[in-house]
Amino acid sequence: MTTMTIQHHLTDDLLMGYAAGTLPEAFSLVVAVHLSLCDDCRARSEAYEAVGGSLLGALETADLAEDSLQATLRRIAAGPPTERVRKAGGLFPAPLQDYVGGDLAAVRWRPVGMGVRQAILRTDRGASARLLYIPAGAAVPDHGHRGRELTLVLQGAFRDEDGRFGPGDVEIADEAVQHTPTAEAGLPCICLAATDAPLRFRSLIPRLAQPFFRI
Template sequence: MNVQHPITDDLLMGYATGGLPAAQDLIVATAVSLDDEARARLAGFDALGGALLEDAEPMPVADGALNNVLERLAASAPEDSVHADIKTARRDWVLPRPLRDAVGGDLDAVRWKSVGMGVKQCVIDSSPDGTVRLLSIPAGQAMPDHGHGGSEITLVLQGAYLDGDLRFARGDVEVASEGDEHMPVADLGEDCICLVVTDAPLRFTGLVPRIAQKFLRI
């Protein structure tokens, strides 16, 4: 996997500390699944957490805690997620595992809703913290020109898009902050599928997009 625009350290550290909103957790876990270099950086931030855990003052555990746990072990089979993954690794998933878990399967399980101009979306989760959605944009087509009232994090899962001089392909992450105006265009070849997290509604700048925004709710 050749990631040109890797996920940033602040998101990785946020994931390691546990301080990210749920919507961002999903995009970080998914991006890390596609980028071993990011995985290594996350492991570094995890190691920092380990160092702090080591330094925390030990607290006495409840009486019988060990027995409690030992009883639960008897009823606990080892988890086999690695082995389950090996069994299914023959297939080329488009959606990495954390996203498959959220969607309930791979791309064919996504319940797309058309939002016009060939663009489809599937809102995975929406809360005051942010909205996480899959977007599918036909090859060669532009996303509506838009700026944001908040931040927008985009992870490419299939195909690619161009934003100005930059090209974002599978595994690449783009972070646009408040006020950025940009116009991503899906690259030729195949439809571009992205995971997008927004923490405030996007403000589209044109009239037609303004209508589209009502349906997109982004």
């Protein structure tokens, strides 16, 4: 999985938030998928976990219940929790398969027009996650953001005002970004996107009424 050349990585505040466990679940999902594909960001995220470990080690202690150790030994004697068996292989890294319930074939797509399809994934309320399917050469309607949006490419590639995004790359867009991602020719572009605010499309009928940039 590390043969791909990732150009667009995660920021320090996302990696730190993920390590600290304070990101909304949908953002954590994008981070976990990127870390599955990017050893550099995984190493950086483990460094942030080490900061958490150091802080934990230096904490002043809280008083335990009197029978705390005994109670813990009883928990241990009750046996280990059942391990989830993770699916391996396929287009989707394991954390995404955990949410989809399988690989690409298991996705329940809904058309959103222009050949673009999406599938919403269940996460907590802080942010929403969805899979996007953009036919090769097609554009995602021009949209701005009220919050932050992370878009990770799983297959194919798209281009927008910020450059080219291929498999493993993450685009991080905030309120200031007004962009028109367009899928490259070749494979359909499949992305995992998370946002902490609803997307605003500029009009209900997308400006770009037909696929273009068929290079």
